[in-house]
Amino acid sequence: MTGVAFQTRARTIDHLGREQIADTPTAVSELWKNAYDAYARNVELNLFDGPDPIAAVTDDGHGMNYEEFTKHWLVIGTESKAGADRTPIEDRFGLRFRMKQGQKGIGRLSSAKLGSTLLLISKRENCDFVVALIDWRVFENPYLNLSDIQFPVNEVKSSSEILRLLPSIKSSLVENIIGDAKHKDARLQRVHAAWLEWEKEAGPSDTPINPISSKVIASSINSLNITERHLRNWAVWNGKGSHGTGLFVSNINNDFEALLAPEINDTAAMASRRRFFETLSSFVDPFTDPVNSRNVDPKPELSYSARRWVGDKSSIIIGTETEFNLRNISSIEHQIDGQIDEEGVFTGRIKAFGAWMPDDVIIRPPKNIRIPTRGDSKLG
Numbered sequence: 529m530t531g532v533a534f535q536t537r538a539r540t541i542d543h544l545g546r547e548q549i550a551d552t553p554t555a556v557s558e559l560w561k562n563a564y565d566a567y568a569r570n571v572e573l574n575l576f577d578g579p580d581p582i583a584a585v586t587d588d589g590h591g592m593n594y595e596e597f598t599k600h601w602l603v604i605g606t607e608s609k610a611g612a613d614r615t616p617i618e619d620r621f622g623l624r625f626r627m628k629q630g631q632k633g634i635g636r637l638s639s640a641k642l643g644s645t646l647l648l649i650s651k652r653e654n655c656d657f658v659v660a661l662i663d664w665r666v667f668e669n670p671y672l673n674l675s676d677i678q679f680p681v682n683e684v685k686s687s688s689e690i691l692r693l694l695p696s697i698k699s700s701l702v703e704n705i706i707g708d709a710k711h712k713d714a715r716l717q718r719v720h721a722a723w724l725e726w727e728k729e730a731g732p733s734d735t736p737i738n739p740i741s742s743k744v745i746a747s748s749i750n751s752l753n754i755t756e757r758h759l760r761n762w763a764v765w766n767g768k769g770s771h772g773t774g775l776f777v778s779n780i781n782n783d784f785e786a787l788l789a790p791e792i793n794d795t796a797a798m799a800s801r802r803r804f805f806e807t808l809s810s811f812v813d814p815f816t817d818p819v820n821s822r823n824v825d826p827k828p829e830l831s832y833s834a835r836r837w838v839g840d841k842s843s844i845i846i847g848t849e850t851e852f853n854l855r856n857i858s859s860i861e862h863q864i865d866g867q868i869d870e871e872g873v874f875t876g877r878i879k880a881f882g883a884w885m886p887d888d889v890i891i892r893p894p895k896n897i898r899i900p901t902r903g904d905s906k907l908g
């Protein structure tokens with residue numbers, strides 16, 4: 529008898545991340561949920577115009593240090609959030625307990641949906657900055673083994689060092705994904721062979737339009753141009769904050785391009801804008817009524833916004849203030865408004881054909897239904 533382990537092709541990451549996520553707004557909401565889980569008060573999406581437009585998702589949550597980044601962020605299916613909440617009180621910055629949104633340990637892979645190259649910067653209070661550069665296109669190569677791909681991760685003391693570091697992280701990333709047939713390191717030989725194989729299948733590797741060519745990927749990484757303009761409004765960068773996480777993405781996708789375009793005249797772009805608004809404008813529970821105390825949810829203490837930057841001028845796409853609330857639906861003819869407890873029993877009021885029933889209503893669940901009690905499927 530022999531013991532044989534599963535091996536993982538790099539493409540698995542693509543399947544779990546980019547391909548699982550329905551659309552761009554859903555990807556953004558996954559990243560915003562991570563910020564919420566990290567006890568952020570502010571989370572933003574900023575889209576910057578330019579020859580190489582950049583999308584930035586930034587938060588002021590507790591951030592990650594080097595160890596947390598390599599043990600949580602870089603480990604797929606991280607268990608860090610399963611079960612009980614382990615966020616220590618000092619990482620909550622005086623905020624009320626938050627029910628964790630994350631469960632599966634793959635949400636961060638949705639950043640691949642935003643664009644192909646990701647510069648991640650994270651900082652935990654009293655720790656150094658962690659800086660990592662990732663290119664998601666390598667996960668499309670079916671000949672690469674997951675364990676053969678290495679991304680550069682650095683620690684720096686001050687934000688000013690980050691941009692100075694960029695050229696060296698870029699070249700380190702490129703070396704790692706192109707490989708080297710003659711290198712003594714067998715991993716780099718395998719990487720090289722995997723690209724040869726993949727390019728053989730997909731056409732000549734030096735065709736500039738061949739998107740899977742390692743040369744095309746390398747040259748786009750080399751021309752990555754993240755500058756002070758993209759970073760300066762993030763509190764962690766400009767020194768106003770001491771902790772948080774920022775994802776800076778280049779080679780952004782078509783939905784973001786549509787949001788940046790000054791005028792939109794094609795229907796696909798218009799639909800993409802509308803979807804964005806529908807998904808993200810109610811990121812925090814919209815069913816709270818600021819006037820009727822019965823329905824006031826504790827304020828979620830999270831503000832979020834999406835902005836577009838043209839040169840130095842920004843305009844809001846979505847913000848906390850644009851969400852709809854319960855007032856907007858008060859005229860709806862049929863409504864069920866109440867609570868469901870852990871036993872599955874509904875208590876509340878019902879409006880039918882425009883009239884509220886005079887008394888509260890109790891509705892018990894059918895007898896043949898087993899009430900789930902697991903932490904992640906509990907009722908209530």
Ligand SMILES: Nc1ncnc2c1ncn2[C@@H]1O[C@H](COP(=O)(O)OP(=O)(O)OP(=O)(O)O)[C@@H](O)[C@H]1O
Nearest residue numbers: 562563566600601609630631632633634635636773
């Ligand atoms: N913005 C962030 N700030 C701090 N830590 C983060 C942030 N984003 C991700 N992390 C860390 O990376 C881990 C993985 O995040 P990911 O979204 O992939 O999984 P999850 O949130 O645990 O589950 P789900 O897949 O359901 O979202 C988190 O548990 C957290 O430790």
Ligand SMILES: [Mg+2]
Nearest residue numbers: 562630635636
């Ligand atoms: Mg998550």
